[in-house]
Amino acid sequence: MLVIHQRIAAQTAWDAELHLSFEARSKSRLRCFSATGEDIGLFLERGQTPLYDGECLRAEDGRVVRVCALAEQLLHVTCRSAFELTRAAYHLGNRHVALQLGDGWLRLLDDYVLKAMLEQLGAQVEAIQAPFQPEHGAYGGGHHHSHAGEAEFSYAPRLHQFGVRK
Numbered sequence: 130m131l132v133i134h135q136r137i138a139a140q141t142a143w144d145a146e147l148h149l150s151f152e153a154r155s156k157s158r159l160r161c162f163s164a165t166g167e168d169i170g171l172f173l174e175r176g177q178t179p180l181y182d183g184e185c186l187r188a189e190d191g192r193v194v195r196v197c198a199l200a201e202q203l204l205h206v207t208c209r210s211a212f213e214l215t216r217a218a219y220h221l222g223n224r225h226v227a228l229q230l231g232d233g234w235l236r237l238l239d240d241y242v243l244k245a246m247l248e249q250l251g252a253q254v255e256a257i258q259a260p261f262q263p264e265h266g267a268y269g270g271g272h273h274h275s276h277a278g279e280a281e282f283s284y285a286p287r288l289h290q291f292g293v294r295k
Contacts, residue, residue: 130168133194135187136177143185143195145169150199151227151238151261154180163194178265198260202239203229205255206247217252227263236261 131145146164153159159171171186180186182198208214218235221228226243229236237243239256247254 130170131163131192131194132170132172132189133186134172134189136173136180137185137187137193139183140185140193140195142193144192145194146197147186147194148197148199149180150201151179151263154196154198164197169194181262182260198262200258201261203236203257203259203261204239204244204247205257205259206235206237207233207253207255208251213251217247217250220246220250227261229261229263237263 145167147161147169148164149161153161156171157173157175157177161169161171163169173186180196182196184196186194186196188194206214206217208217214233214235218228218230221235221237221243224243226237236257236259238261244254
């Protein structure tokens with residue numbers, strides 16, 4: 130098994146490719162297979178952002194593995210106006226839906242309930258196959274519902290620190 134612990138910047142050359150869905154790219158521990166079928170074990174640092182398309186990893190044996198985002202079934206959302214698109218994004222965000230943002234469009238994983246809601250709001254919704262790379266939370270670290278104590282989840286805000294004046 131090829132064991133990987135380290136994320137590295139994108140490289141111009143690589144030894145293997147790893148084709149993963151967004152859900153798989155979001156995991157820090159994963160058994161998967163390279164594009165050629167080699168068994169791979171990911172043991173990445175927990176609490177990091179999901180792997181992105183084109184990112185590279187370094188295996189214990191020194192080989193470089195390139196991450197490739199798999200095409201997934203998505204909903205591509207457009208609206209007649211910026212206001213309507215903002216409204217659609219608000220309602221999706223209120224439901225904690227992961228969103229990929231583009232110039233005049235939104236993308237989310239296919240879901241018939243959300244599709245119906247968006248259409249009710251007046252959005253045009255098209256089913257497509259494409260890699261999914263949603264936005265990360267503005268404050269890093271992520272969202273949790275843990276009752277294990279805040280010490281394990283003391284993420285520092287990335288935008289600013291509340292109560293601190295400069």
